[in-house]
Amino acid sequence: MVLSIMGLSINNYIFKGYVSHYRFQPKVHKFKYRVFKLFMNLEQLEELKNKSIFFSLNKFNLFSFYYKDHTEKPYNNPINWVKNIFLSKNLYKKNDKIYILCYPRILGYVFNPLTTYFCIGDKDEIKAIIYEVHNTFKDRHYYLTKYNAKNEIAEKKFHVSPFFKIEGEYEFATRLNNNSLKVEIKYSKNENNKNISLLNAVFYGKKTKFNNTNILIYFFTYPLMTIKIIYSIHLQAFFLWIKGIKFFNRPIPKINTISLSKTLINSDNENDK
DSSP states (O other), rough: OOOBBTTTTTEEEEEEEEEEEESSSSEEEEEEEEEEEEEEEGGHHHHHOOOOOOOEEESSEEEOOOOTTOTTTTTTOTTHHHHHHHHTTTTOOOOEEEEEEOOOETBBBOOOOOEEEEEETTBBEEEEEEEEEEEETSSEEEEEEOOOOSSEEEEEEEOOOSSEEEEEEEEEEEOOOEEEEEEEEEEEEEEETTTEEEEEEEEEEEEEEHHHHHHHHHHHHHHHTTHHHHHHHHHHHHHHHHOOOOOOOOOOOOOOOOEEOOOHHHHHHHHHH
């Protein structure tokens, strides 16, 4: 599937909307919160910083973006690291653009449960996506997917919620158009030859301009949003514990922090023949 998105080569956006979780097993549990995310071309971060008095790069401000939140030492712009991941599977070409979808630091604090990186071709088509998953233990894991007409599927390899085992698989469904963006992750497992839905997680947002006016509006209409995110994660965990859902301890993280979608694994297998 080739998805053309007009204007992405020029503009950066703020997507305002909501995040929702619907847990199917072992007991139903759901929630929905109003949030917003920044959608930025990683090559234009300096330009964004210079245009806005309320947005900073690696410095305290109302909104800020810190390299160290998205990469390892020496904490440079994550664009080269992300490019190398895409290049490892021949998913990036010279004129492609790399966009990031994430929460900003607000008054110096952020926790991003999910950061999404887009590789967008010179015809404004999405070519590949990296889903960067964080847990509250400061671990992170990356799921590299090729973008096509069918949703991408990857085996779960990372401890996120202590109320789920590391088993089953994720189905990634991301849709981006001129007005809105939706990132949906469907988590399921196979049991007795039946597919059992465990969780659906969704971020949906409508496109708004990245400018000083909107930064001020969102700062006051979503007060301390990033603190509320980490608070809500622990609050929902408490509700699950109250419901008697089994708790699983965090295992030792694996050294390999990058997993491939089944499409890319199958492609590797074909190339090895």
